Amino acid sequence: MDTRRRLGDLLIAAGMITSAQLEEALREQKRTGERLGRVLVRLGFITEESILEVLEFQLGIPKVVLADYHLNPELVRLVPEGLARRYLAIPIRLDGNRLLVAMADPLNLLALDDLRLATGKEIMPAIAAEREIEEALSRFWQKETAASMSEAAAAAALEAPGPGGTEGAPAVRLVNSFIQQAIQMRASDIHIEPQEGEVRVRLRVDGLLRELTRLPLGVLSSLISRIKIMAGMDIAEKRLPQDGRFQFTLGKRNVDLRVSSLPTVYGEKVVLRLLDQEAMLLSLDDLGFLPAIKERFASLIHSSYGMLLITGPTGSGKTTTLYATLNILSSPEKNIITIEDPVEYLLPGINQVRVNPKAGLTFASGLRSILRQDPDIIMVGEIRDRETADIAVRAATTGHLVFSTLHTNDAAGAVTRLLDMGVEPYLVNSSLIGVVAQRLVRRLCPHCREIYRPEPGSLEKTWLPEVEELWRGRGCQRCSFTGYAGRTAIQEVLVMNEELRSLVTAKAPAMALKEAAVAAGMVPLIEDGLEKVRQGITTVSEVLRVSLGGL
Numbered sequence: 001m002d003t004r005r006r007l008g009d010l011l012i013a014a015g016m017i018t019s020a021q022l023e024e025a026l027r028e029q030k031r032t033g034e035r036l037g038r039v040l041v042r043l044g045f046i047t048e049e050s051i052l053e054v055l056e057f058q059l060g061i062p063k064v065v066l067a068d069y070h071l072n073p074e075l076v077r078l079v080p081e082g083l084a085r086r087y088l089a090i091p092i093r094l095d096g097n098r099l100l101v102a103m104a105d106p107l108n109l110l111a112l113d114d115l116r117l118a119t120g121k122e123i124m125p126a127i128a129a130e131r132e133i134e135e136a137l138s139r140f141w142q143k144e145t146a147a148s149m150s151e152a153a154a155a156a157a158l159e160a161p162g163p164g165g166t167e168g169a170p171a172v173r174l175v176n177s178f179i180q181q182a183i184q185m186r187a188s189d190i191h192i193e194p195q196e197g198e199v200r201v202r203l204r205v206d207g208l209l210r211e212l213t214r215l216p217l218g219v220l221s222s223l224i225s226r227i228k229i230m231a232g233m234d235i236a237e238k239r240l241p242q243d244g245r246f247q248f249t250l251g252k253r254n255v256d257l258r259v260s261s262l263p264t265v266y267g268e269k270v271v272l273r274l275l276d277q278e279a280m281l282l283s284l285d286d287l288g289f290l291p292a293i294k295e296r297f298a299s300l301i302h303s304s305y306g307m308l309l310i311t312g313p314t315g316s317g318k319t320t321t322l323y324a325t326l327n328i329l330s331s332p333e334k335n336i337i338t339i340e341d342p343v344e345y346l347l348p349g350i351n352q353v354r355v356n357p358k359a360g361l362t363f364a365s366g367l368r369s370i371l372r373q374d375p376d377i378i379m380v381g382e383i384r385d386r387e388t389a390d391i392a393v394r395a396a397t398t399g400h401l402v403f404s405t406l407h408t409n410d411a412a413g414a415v416t417r418l419l420d421m422g423v424e425p426y427l428v429n430s431s432l433i434g435v436v437a438q439r440l441v442r443r444l445c446p447h448c449r450e451i452y453r454p455e456p457g458s459l460e461k462t463w464l465p466e467v468e469e470l471w472r473g474r475g476c477q478r479c480s481f482t483g484y485a486g487r488t489a490i491q492e493v494l495v496m497n498e499e500l501r502s503l504v505t506a507k508a509p510a511m512a513l514k515e516a517a518v519a520a521g522m523v524p525l526i527e528d529g530l531e532k533v534r535q536g537i538t539t540v541s542e543v544l545r546v547s548l549g550g551l
Contacts, residue, residue: 006107007051007055008022008036010059011040011046011051011054016046016050017040017045021040021043021045024043025043025045028043035104035105037051037104037105037130038130048129048131049129052127052128052129055106055107055127056127061106061126061127063126063128064092064102064126064128065128065132065447066092066128066132066133066136066477067132067448067476067477067478068477069477070477071090071092071136071140073140075091075092075093075094076090076140078091078099078119079091079119080118081137083114083118084137084141085137086111087104087105087108087111087114087115088103088104088105088130088133088137089101089102089103089104089133090102091119092126097121098121098124099119099121099122099123099124100124100126101115101123101124101125101126102128102132102133103125103127103128103133104128104130104133106126106127112125135184136477138180138181138184139181139184139185171219171222171223171225172226174219174223175223175226178190178201178212179248179250179274181203181212182203182272183248183250183253183255183274183276185203185205185480186206186485187203187204187274188205188207188273188274189203189271189272189273190202190271190272190274191204191209191269191270192220192224192227193264193269194220194267194268195217195266196266197217198215198216199214199216199217199219199220199223200214201213201214201215205480206442206482206484206485206486207315207440207442207487208442210480217266217267220267220268221267223270224261224268224270227259227270227272228244230244230246230259231244231245231257231259232244232245233259233261238263238268239263241260241261241262242259242260242261243261245257245258245259255275255276256274256275256276257272257274257275258272258275258342259271275344275345283327283328284298284324284328287320287321287489288488288489288490288491289489289491290523290528290531290532293491293493293528296434296493296495296521297491297493300433300434300493301325301328303401304399305397305398305399305400306396306401306434307395307402307404307433308401308402308403308404308435308436309383309404309405309406309414309432309435309436310322310404310406310435310436311406311407311408311409311410311413311414311435311436311437311438312405312407312408312437312438312439313407316440316489317438317440317487318438319344319381319405321436321438322379322405323344323345323347325403326338326379326403329377330347330348330349331349334376334377335351335373335374335375335376335377336349336350336375336377336379337350337351337352337353337370337373337375337378338352338378338379338380338381339353339354339355339363339366339370339378339381340352340355340381341355341363341381342354342355351373353370362388363380363382363385363388364387364391367380367388367395368391371391371400375400376400376401377401377402377403378392378395378400378401378402378403379402379403380392380403380404381404381405382404382405382406382407383404383405383418385421389421389422390423390427392404392431393428393430393432396431396433397427397430397431402431408437409437410437410492410510410514410524410525411435411436411437411492411494411514411517411522412435412494412511412513412517413437413510414435414494415428415432415435415500415504415513416513419507425504425505425507426505428504429501429504429505432496433495435493435494436491436492436494437491437492437494437525438489438492439489439490439525439529439546440489440490440546441487441488441489441490441532441538441542441543441545441546442482442484442487442538443484443485443486443487443488443537443538444471444472444473444484444536444539445473445475445476445479445484445485447478447479447485448473448474448475448476448478448479448483449471449474449483449536450471450472451470452469452470452471452472454467459540459541459544460540463530463540463544464530464533464534464540467534470533470534470539471536471539472539484542488537488538490525490526490532490546490547491525491528492523492525492528493523494513494517494522495517495520495522497520499520500516500517500520525547526543526547526548529542529543529546530543
């Protein structure tokens with residue numbers, strides 16, 4: 001039976017595609033060798049969801065969502081990896097001798113026969129989205145690869161693999177596997193940590209570290225050597241910290257990785273920071289601002305001159321907000337220059353300078369040189385000392401729009417920090433236009449979030465006594481059973497006004513500045529977070545964790 005034609009006939013009968021579209025898709029399929037369904041979707045003739053619906057309703061093939069299933073490793077291993085990837089098939093349930101297999105193409109009779117022979121089971125096909133199956137297979141088999149990496153296999157890896165003939169080396173496969181998993185899990189960092197008798201590998205996902213696997217200590221030397229080769233670091237130097245960088249391509253995505261090594265008592269610890277270029281090309285709507293707060297922020301960034309500060313602890317998204325702001329403001333009519341330590345992302349159309357203290361290029365000296373380059377907008381990665389602060393505020397008073405960051409608990413604290421650095425109150429008043437304080441909270445997983453009624457006396461009722469129903473994440477495969485997927489920002493935006501300037505002149509404490517800012521319309525950080533709890537974006541525990549945790 002020609003299953004390709006059968007699928008096409010089903011779609012035509014359902015009125016989903018035309019005969020001419022089917023013929024075009026079959027010609028394209030013959031040229032590329034892809035599945036017919038994928039070709040139809042790629043050509044824009046139909047959506048994958050529509051194909052699933054037709055197969056479900058017209059043939060009675062059940063449709064499944066893999067996130068609703070907890071994959072049993074023994075069950076998944078019934079189908080060899082090569083076969084599973086070739087046919088995009090993954091076992092999800094066993095009833096007696098009947099094996100339920102989620103498939104992208106349940107009409108493929110050859111696939112059904114091969115699966116029956118490989119497993120010795122009666123195959124009951126179900127249909128699932130191709131993307132879900134690919135993600136599930138990648139997560140499972142890459143984890144299996146890491147878990148099964150033995151000390152003997154690692155010893156066979158080249159100590160210092162060169163550019164040729166290394167693709168099959170265990171260390172190469174293992175490093176690639178870690179990076180691929182990190183990208184797919186939206187991790188920001190990979191930690192490879194030698195400990196007594198073993199190597200621990202952890203990923204930082206949505207701000208929190210998760211253990212990925214543990215490996216024999218004998219693996220460490222090969223792993224570190226491979227990473228150093230990729231990052232252009234000195235593989236012979238093991239006593240001093242080093243930094244490096246390289247790019248990794250997964251499909252159509254290019255991800256930059258910044259590498260840092262550090263000698264420890266058990267060997268070198270390495271952290272790889274993943275820098276996804278696509279993640280930085282954000283719009284104002286992507287920054288997590290609620291409408292009223294977004295208007296306040298937009299008014300500040302479109303000022304003709306002045307200084308805007310972004311504050312918060314390390315890992316609070318300050319760089320993301322700055323880069324997104326520059327991306328919004330970038331145009332052929334503006335000369336935008338940044339000075340950073342280091343340059344994390346390359347922004348098109350923007351002149352970026354990296355601090356190099358060994359060569360005498362500091363934030364302060366670089367900023368002086370930038371002012372001679374006829375800039376319209378300047379971004380200073382961080383104000384760390386009085387000299388940099390003085391130059392930045394003077395630039396802001398002479399017709400430049402200046403963005404920078406500070407490490408303070410809240411927006412009002414940034415104002416007093418400038419004063420504590422020795423910047424004169426009149427310079428703060430004439431330069432500073434506003435401050436944004438922010439934190440990152442985890443978003444509820446959109447696939448498993450559910451409504452619930454908080455119990456009397458609970459944390460939720462304590463902070464939101466008026467709310468009868470809230471959202472929480474149940475936990476599913478797509479979010480690794482955490483209930484959260486991705487992050488968003490909570491913010492407070494302080495806009496300078498005459499009352500605040502009077503307080504600055506009087507060198508009033510931060511609390512007085514905060515009270516005046518709230519009276520003038522600033523929504524405090526924690527209140528912004530609680531509003532996002534009401535909207536089902538995050539949870540009370542998340543908001544309290546990041547807003548009350550301090551620096």
